[in-house]
Amino acid sequence: MPSTSAPTTTAASTAEKRKILVTSALPYANGSIHIGHLVEYIQTDIWVRFQKMRGHTCHYVCADDTHGTPIMLRAEQEGITPEALIERVHGEHFQDFSDFAIEFDNYHSTHSDENRALSQDTYRRLDKAGLITKRTIEQLYDPEKEMFLSDRFIKGACPRCKAEDQYGDSCEKCGATYSPTDLIKPYSALSVDTPITKKSEHHFFILGE
16 A cells, blocks of 8 residues: 655755765874774764764775884894785775775775875976975984984984983973974984984975065
């Protein structure tokens, strides 16, 4: 017997349908997914499902973040290439997300031909428009590892309270913030050697006058 009940309508059917692009913080490709990661992805997945149920076009995309010193160091520690580490961790991450029923419309990697091409195109367009500037910057350099050191890989005594083994940008004991070159007796967290100051050319986006 035919139903006599009125048809149900979604919120999107009575209002303008939206096109929504959603992402989450990209997990580093140097280790496993932990519970803190999953809290964000599960919440986002629920919100995306809700938008799709309302009739909106909603795409949930994410990727492994494959660029950075921690990835290089983890690969070196395991005696493998960064590319091999990236490939293995990507498979582990995707399996973990699948086990928790998190549904991405696309889960990819920043180490991809597409990302390289798009990044290069963005840079060239900005450079052509005069929105890229170059400056020579002095940074601390580890001569043994032959690499410049980011703040997290420089340690020393806090210039304010003299607490030892503090990172290159802030003191966890007194809360002071400073430049890595302000540290007392700085050393490389990678080789424990004393870093030297070295110049290199950096490229900057011009965000405003």
